[in-house]
Amino acid sequence: MPELPEVETVRRGLAPYLEGATIDTVTLNRKDLRVPFPRGFVKSLEGRTILSVGRRAKYLLFRLDSGKTWLAHLGMTGGFRFADFRFKEPSRYYEPGADIKHDHVVVQLTHPARGKLTLIYSDARRFGVMDLFERDEDSPYLAGLGPEPLGNQFSAEEMAARFAGKSAPMKAALLDQRVVAGLGNIYVSEALHRAHIRPTTQAKKLVLRSGKPSARLELLADGVRTVLTEAIEAGGSTLRDFRGADGGSGYFQHRFAVYDREGEPCPTPGCTGTIRRIVQSGRSSFYCPVCQKP
DNA sequence: CCACTAACCTGTAGGC
DNA sequence: TGCCTACAGGTTAGTG
Numbered sequence: 001m002p003e004l005p006e007v008e009t010v011r012r013g014l015a016p017y018l019e020g021a022t023i024d025t026v027t028l029n030r031k032d033l034r035v036p037f038p039r040g041f042v043k044s045l046e047g048r049t050i051l052s053v054g055r056r057a058k059y060l061l062f063r064l065d066s067g068k069t070w071l072a073h074l075g076m077t078g079g080f081r082f083a084d085f086r087f088k089e090p091s092r093y094y095e096p097g098a099d100i101k102h103d104h105v106v107v108q109l110t111h112p113a114r115g116k117l118t119l120i121y122s123d124a125r126r127f128g129v130m131d132l133f134e135r136d137e138d139s140p141y142l143a144g145l146g147p148e149p150l151g152n153q154f155s156a157e158e159m160a161a162r163f164a165g166k167s168a169p170m171k172a173a174l175l176d177q178r179v180v181a182g183l184g185n186i187y188v189s190e191a192l193h194r195a196h197i198r199p200t201t202q203a204k205k206l207v208l209r210s211g212k213p214s215a216r217l218e219l220l221a222d223g224v225r226t227v228l229t230e231a232i233e234a235g236g237s238t239l240r241d242f243r244g245a246d247g248g249s250g251y252f253q254h255r256f257a258v259y260d261r262e263g264e265p266c267p268t269p270g271c272t273g274t275i276r277r278i279v280q281s282g283r284s285s286f287y288c289p290v291c292q293k294p
Numbered sequence: 295c296c297a298c299t300a301a302c303c304t305g306t307a308g309g310c
Numbered sequence: 311t312g313c314c315t316a317c318a319g320g321t322t323a324g325t326g
Contacts, residue, residue, distance in 0.1 A: 125303045
C-alpha cells in the first residue's frame with residue numbers, strides 16, 4: 001500500500017484529527033511489529049498532545065508537546081483508521097463488523113473540537129515500525145535517507161553524483177532510499193517509463209563523462225516529481241475525510257501507466273510497444289521494450 | 295564498498 | 311471445496 005504518495009495521503013487525512021489532540025491511552029496488542037516497540041513507548045505517549053503530523057520519505061512523524069517524536073512506518077500492509085468503537089472494558093474495544101485480528105495499536109485521544117477519537121493501527125504482515133526519539137538525528141530510520149523527491153535537494157545533478165560508477169540497474173538504484181527517499185516498487189516503474197529508461201539500465205550509463213546528468217536523467221528527475229505529485233493529488237481528493245477509510249481506497253484510483261499492466265499497449269503517445277514484466281532482485285518491474293531504451 | 299538473496303509475516307488469486 | 315504455488319505497495323541481515 002504505502003509509497004510516498006500514500007503516506008502523504010494518510011498524513012493529510014490524519015492531521016486535522018490529530019493535531020491538537022491529547023493522547024489519553026495507548027494499548028499495544030502485541031510487543032512488536034517488524035521490531036519491538038521501544039521501551040517506554042506507551043508511557044511516553046500517554047498524556048501528551050500531538051502538535052503536528054509530518055512526513056519524511058515513507059515515515060509519519062507525530063511531533064509531541066514533550067519534544068519527542070513518535071515515528072510510524074506502514075510497511076506493506078499497515079494503515080491507520082478511526083474506529084467506530086465500543087468499549088466493553090477499558091482496554092478492550094469492540095468494533096461492529098471489523099476484523100480486529102491485525103489491530104496492533106489502539107490510541108484513544110481527545111481533540112478539543114472533535115471530542116473523543118479512537119485511532120487504530122492495523123498491519124496484517126507486521127512489516128511496519130514504530131519508534132520514539134528526541135531528535136531526528138538520533139533515529140536510525142531517518143539517518144542516511146536521501147533527499148525528499150518533492151523537495152529542493154532532489155535534482156538530476158544530485159542523482160548523477162550518486163549514480164556515478166554504479167553498475168546496479170536503475171530499478172535497484174531508485175529503490176535505494178539513500179538515493180531518493182520515498183520511491184517504492186510502483187513509482188520506480190512509473191518514473192522510469194516517463195523517462196524512457198529501462199529498469200535494467202545500469203545507473204552509471206545515465207551519467208555523462210563530465211559527471212553531469214544525461215538528458216534522460218533530467219527527464220527522470222522530472223518524472224519522479226510529476227508522478228508523485230499527481231498520485232498525491234489523486235489520493236488526496238478521495239481520502240480527505242479520513243474517517244472510516246481503510247487507508248488504501250482512493251489511492252487505487254490513480255491510474256498507473258505500466259505497473260501491473262503486463263501485456264497491455266504502452267500508453268506513450270505514438271508508441272506501439274506492449275508492456276512487459278520482468279523480475280529484478282525478486283520484485284516485479286514493468287516497462288515498455290519499445291520506448292524505454294537500455 | 296557493491297550487488298544480490300533470503301528472510302521477516304499474512305493474505306489472496308489462480309491453477310488443478 | 312480444497313490444496314498448492316506465486317506473489318504482494320518494504321526493509322534489512324547476511325553472503326560473496
